[in-house]
Amino acid sequence: MITLCGFSLSNYYNKVKIVLLEKQLPFEEEVVPFTAKPASVYAASPLGKVPFVRTPQGTMCESQVICEWLEASHPETPLLPKDPFEAAKVRELTTFIELHLELVVRELYAEAFFGGQVSDETKARVRKLLDKNIPAFKQLARFAPFVAGAQFTLADAAAWATLPLLTMATKTIYGEDLLAAHGIDAKPYLKMLGERPSVQRVVADRKRDQEAAKAAAAR
Ligand SMILES: N[C@@H](CCC(=O)N[C@@H](CS)C(=O)NCC(=O)O)C(=O)O
Numbered sequence: 001m002i003t004l005c006g007f008s009l010s011n012y013y014n015k016v017k018i019v020l021l022e023k024q025l026p027f028e029e030e031v032v033p034f035t036a037k038p039a040s041v042y043a044a045s046p047l048g049k050v051p052f053v054r055t056p057q058g059t060m061c062e063s064q065v066i067c068e069w070l071e072a073s074h075p076e077t078p079l080l081p082k083d084p085f086e087a088a089k090v091r092e093l094t095t096f097i098e099l100h101l102e103l104v105v106r107e108l109y110a111e112a113f114f115g116g117q118v119s120d121e122t123k124a125r126v127r128k129l130l131d132k133n134i135p136a137f138k139q140l141a142r143f144a145p146f147v148a149g150a151q152f153t154l155a156d157a158a159a160w161a162t163l164p165l166l167t168m169a170t171k172t173i174y175g176e177d178l179l180a181a182h183g184i185d186a187k188p189y190l191k192m193l194g195e196r197p198s199v200q201r202v203v204a205d206r207k208r209d210q211e212a213a214k215a216a217a218a219r
Contacts, residue, residue: 001026001027001028001056002020002025002026002027002028002053002054002055003027003028003029003030003053003054003055004016004017004020004027004028004029004030004051004053005029005030005031005032005041005044005045005050005051005052005053005054006031006032006050006051006052007031007032007034007050007209008202008205008206008208008209008210009206009209009210010050010051011102011161011162011165012049012050012051012063012161013050013051013063014160014161014202014206015063015067015157015158015160015161016051016053016063016066016067016070016157017029017051017198017201017202017205018157018160018161018198018199018202019066019067019070019071019079019154019157020070021197021198021201021202022077022079022152022157022196022198023070023074023077023079024077025070025074030054032050043059044059044060044061045059045061046061047061049061051063051066052066053066064094064098064154064158067079067154067157068154071154079152079153079154079157080153080154081151081153089148090148090153090154090155091154091155092140093137093140093141093147093148093155094154094155094158096133096136096137096140097137097147097155097158097159097162097163098158098162100129100133100136100137101130101133101134101137101162101163101166102158102161102162102165102166104126104129104130104133105126105130105165105166105169105170107122107125107126108122108123108126108169108170108172108173109165109169111172111173112168112169112172112173113168113169118173123173123174127174127178130166130170130178131178131182134178134179134182134184135182137184138182138183138184141159141184143189145189145192147159147189152196156193159189160190160193160199163179163186163189163190164186164190166178166179167179167180167186
């Protein structure tokens with residue numbers, strides 16, 4: 001049995017969870033605290049980041065590595081095309097989503113979501129990168145109807161986890177949704193993904209955990 005470790009507020013955790021659900025693999029979940037993580041977390045994930053998995057063969061961290069391992073070990077529900085070139089194109093798009101969008105916009109999260117502050121210098125630097133990287137992503141993305149083409153792939157799990165955060169963070173920090181500003185209307189695409197049972201389960205679990213955290217904070 002696979003144990004997915006992390007928390008439901010994490011976009012990377014939810015990406016892996018969607019892949020597990022899409023593949024209809026049995027798994028358990030283990031909640032990892034935000035702070036004061038026990039040594040067992042660092043033993044599995046040296047930077048203390050989530051998600052990571054516990055498996056009968058050992059532990060593994062880095063969400064995309066986990067997704068690739070799930071794909072290779074359970075090819076019966078494929079989330080990558082059979083053709084190596086087409087599969088590489090899906091990986092190319094996933095890399096753009098995570099490296100050139102998520103990792104860039106992540107620098108805004110402290111202020112956009114967690115009540116912290118981000119310097120004007122960082123905001124300007126991130127803005128400049130996003131103004132370059134979003135059109136680059138647009139060039140590769142297909143939305144036909146899935147982000148890499150006709151089939152749901154690993155790239156959709158990444159896009160579902162990232163695009164709403166990009167919209168929310170840039171709206172809060174710059175007063176405009178930079179995806180929309182660069183001509184990407186992700187709403188119909190995200191609505192379509194929202195109809196999938198895998199996504200509905202992830203959204204419901206996140207809502208449950210957010211409400212429980214709110215209730216605990218009010219106590
Ligand atoms: N490249 C990593 C990124 C994971 C990541 O940044 N996770 C965040 C939660 S979304 C985290 O654990 N942050 C806490 C920390 O860095 O201590 C992956 O794909 O798994």
